[in-house]
Amino acid sequence: MSLVKLVEPVAAEELGRVHFIGIGGAGMSGIARILLKRGVAVSGSDARGSDMVTALRELGGVIHIGHAASHIKNVDTVVVSTAIRDSNPELGEALRQGLRVIPRAAALASVMAGRNAVAVAGTHGKTTTTSMLTVALQKCGVDPSYCVGGQLVTTGLGADEGAGEVFVAEADESDGSFLMLAPDIAVVTNVEPDHLDNYGDPRAVYDSFARFVERVGRTLVVCADDPGSAALVPIARARGLRVVTYGEAEEADFRVGEITPDGMGVSFAIHGHGGVRLAVPGRHNALNAAAVIAVAAELGVPFAAIRDGLAAFTGAKRRFEAKGEAGGVAVFDSYAHHPTELAADLRAARDVVTSFSGSGRVIAVFQPHLYSRTRFFADEFGAALGLADEAVVLDVYGAREDPEPGVSGALVAEKVPLPPGQVEYAPLREAVPALVADRARPGDIVLTMGAGDVTELGPRIVAELAAR
Incomplete structure (x- = not known):
C-alpha cells in the first residue's frame, strides 16, 4: 500500500471515531476489540462475515460486509490492514476526505501508549x-x-x-x-x-x-x-x-x-x-x-x-496444537513456515515420541508458504525436514504472491535427505489425508506445518485414520 506510509502513532484518545478496513483479520479485530472495551466508537468492513465480526458487533461495533465508499461516514481515523489494496474504495474515500489513515501497527502503538x-x-x-x-x-x-x-x-x-x-x-x-x-x-x-x-x-x-x-x-x-x-x-x-x-x-x-x-x-x-x-x-x-x-x-x-x-500455559492456536488421535496416531498442527521453525518443532515432536513410546516415528506434512521464501530457503527447508522419519511436501501456498517458474513444492522435496520412498511430493492437497494414513502406524506423530491452508488437513487426517 504505497499510499499508507509509516507514521508516528497518536494516543488512543486522539483517534476519535475509528474505522477498520479489513476488520475481520486477527490483528485488526483484536485492536478493534480493545478500543470497543475502552468505549471508543468503532466501525469497520470486511470481505466476509466471521465469528470475529460477530463478536465485535456484540461489543457495539458497526461492521459492514463488503467494501464501499459510503462506509466512510462520521469517521476520524481509518486503520488499514496490509491485505487492503490501494484501489479499495474505502481507502480512496478516506484519502479524499483527508482523514487520518494509519496502518495496523500504528493503531496498536496507540492503544499501548x-x-x-x-x-x-x-x-x-x-x-x-x-x-x-x-x-x-x-x-x-x-x-x-x-x-x-x-x-x-x-x-x-x-x-x-x-x-x-x-x-x-x-x-x-x-x-x-x-x-x-x-x-x-x-x-x-x-x-x-x-x-x-x-x-x-x-x-x-x-x-x-x-x-x-x-x-x-x-x-x-x-x-x-x-x-x-x-x-x-x-x-x-x-x-x-x-x-x-x-x-x-x-x-x-x-x-x-x-x-x-x-x-x-x-x-x-x-x-x-x-x-x-x-x-x-x-x-x-x-x-x-x-x-x-x-x-x-x-x-x-x-x-x-x-x-x-x-x-498453566497450554499453548497457542497453531503452535504444536493437538488436532486429535486415531488408530494410535497423534496429529498436531504448527504454523512453522521458516526452516528454523520446522527444525524446532520436529525436534519437539521427536522428544514427545521418545517420551511416550520410544519406537514411534515422526511424519512431517509441510506446505511451503510464498514462492519467494521457497526459492530463498529450499535447501534449508529440505535439511529441516530430514529431521522427520517421513516427509510429505505439498505445493506452495502462494498467498499474496504470483507463481514463479520452477518454484514448487518439488523444489523442497528433492532437497530432503531421507531415503527414497520416505519423501513424497504431493501436489494434490485432497489426496494428502489418505496418503498420510497409508504411511502412519500406531505410536507415530503426524505434524502438519505451514502458514497456509495446510492447517485444514489435520482433522481430515484424523478422520481418515479413524475410518481405517
Missing part, C-alpha cells in the same frame, strides 16, 4: 512467547491487556483489554511496521533472515532490529544463545538501556539448564532460581519461558509466581 508496554519481537517464537507471557501474568493476577498474532488456547482470543497497567504485544517485523512501537520493555528472541521479499537482503533484516532497539524505553531482554539478538546488546547499552539476557549460555542472566523432555511438555532449571515445568514440548519453549521469567522479574513478579503461571 500510556501503559507499561512489553513488546515481543524476533524472527521466531514471538507468538508463543507473547502468549506464554500473557497467560502466565494472568495467572499471577497482573491482568494485562494483550494483542497476540495468534489465539490463546485459554481464552480463544488474540487480544483483550485487561484491568492492569501492563500491555503485552507481539511486535511483527515482517513489513517493518514494528518500528512504530515504542515499548518500555522489549524482548528479541532471535534474529535471522526472513521476509526477504520485503527486506531484499539479510543485512536489512538485522538493521531493522537495530532500529527497533532504538525505540525501546527502558529494558531490552535478549537471547544470549542467538548471535542475531546478542548483537543488539552493545546497541542497547550505548543507548543507556538496561539489558537482561537469557539462554543456555554461561553468561546469561537467566541461565537455562537441565532441559528434559517430559511427556507432552518439558522440564528445565533456571540457575539460581529453581525448576520449571511446561505443558508444551521442546527446547525452544524452555527458552521462550526463560524470556517470560526475565520479563516478569522486570515487572516485579516473583519467580515462584511466574513459575506457577507458566505451568
Whole structure:
C-alpha cells in the first residue's frame, strides 16, 4: 500500500471515531476489540462475515460486509490492514476526505501508549512467547491487556483489554511496521533472515532490529544463545538501556539448564532460581519461558509466581496444537513456515515420541508458504525436514504472491535427505489425508506445518485414520 506510509502513532484518545478496513483479520479485530472495551466508537468492513465480526458487533461495533465508499461516514481515523489494496474504495474515500489513515501497527502503538508496554519481537517464537507471557501474568493476577498474532488456547482470543497497567504485544517485523512501537520493555528472541521479499537482503533484516532497539524505553531482554539478538546488546547499552539476557549460555542472566523432555511438555532449571515445568514440548519453549521469567522479574513478579503461571500455559492456536488421535496416531498442527521453525518443532515432536513410546516415528506434512521464501530457503527447508522419519511436501501456498517458474513444492522435496520412498511430493492437497494414513502406524506423530491452508488437513487426517 504505497499510499499508507509509516507514521508516528497518536494516543488512543486522539483517534476519535475509528474505522477498520479489513476488520475481520486477527490483528485488526483484536485492536478493534480493545478500543470497543475502552468505549471508543468503532466501525469497520470486511470481505466476509466471521465469528470475529460477530463478536465485535456484540461489543457495539458497526461492521459492514463488503467494501464501499459510503462506509466512510462520521469517521476520524481509518486503520488499514496490509491485505487492503490501494484501489479499495474505502481507502480512496478516506484519502479524499483527508482523514487520518494509519496502518495496523500504528493503531496498536496507540492503544499501548500510556501503559507499561512489553513488546515481543524476533524472527521466531514471538507468538508463543507473547502468549506464554500473557497467560502466565494472568495467572499471577497482573491482568494485562494483550494483542497476540495468534489465539490463546485459554481464552480463544488474540487480544483483550485487561484491568492492569501492563500491555503485552507481539511486535511483527515482517513489513517493518514494528518500528512504530515504542515499548518500555522489549524482548528479541532471535534474529535471522526472513521476509526477504520485503527486506531484499539479510543485512536489512538485522538493521531493522537495530532500529527497533532504538525505540525501546527502558529494558531490552535478549537471547544470549542467538548471535542475531546478542548483537543488539552493545546497541542497547550505548543507548543507556538496561539489558537482561537469557539462554543456555554461561553468561546469561537467566541461565537455562537441565532441559528434559517430559511427556507432552518439558522440564528445565533456571540457575539460581529453581525448576520449571511446561505443558508444551521442546527446547525452544524452555527458552521462550526463560524470556517470560526475565520479563516478569522486570515487572516485579516473583519467580515462584511466574513459575506457577507458566505451568498453566497450554499453548497457542497453531503452535504444536493437538488436532486429535486415531488408530494410535497423534496429529498436531504448527504454523512453522521458516526452516528454523520446522527444525524446532520436529525436534519437539521427536522428544514427545521418545517420551511416550520410544519406537514411534515422526511424519512431517509441510506446505511451503510464498514462492519467494521457497526459492530463498529450499535447501534449508529440505535439511529441516530430514529431521522427520517421513516427509510429505505439498505445493506452495502462494498467498499474496504470483507463481514463479520452477518454484514448487518439488523444489523442497528433492532437497530432503531421507531415503527414497520416505519423501513424497504431493501436489494434490485432497489426496494428502489418505496418503498420510497409508504411511502412519500406531505410536507415530503426524505434524502438519505451514502458514497456509495446510492447517485444514489435520482433522481430515484424523478422520481418515479413524475410518481405517
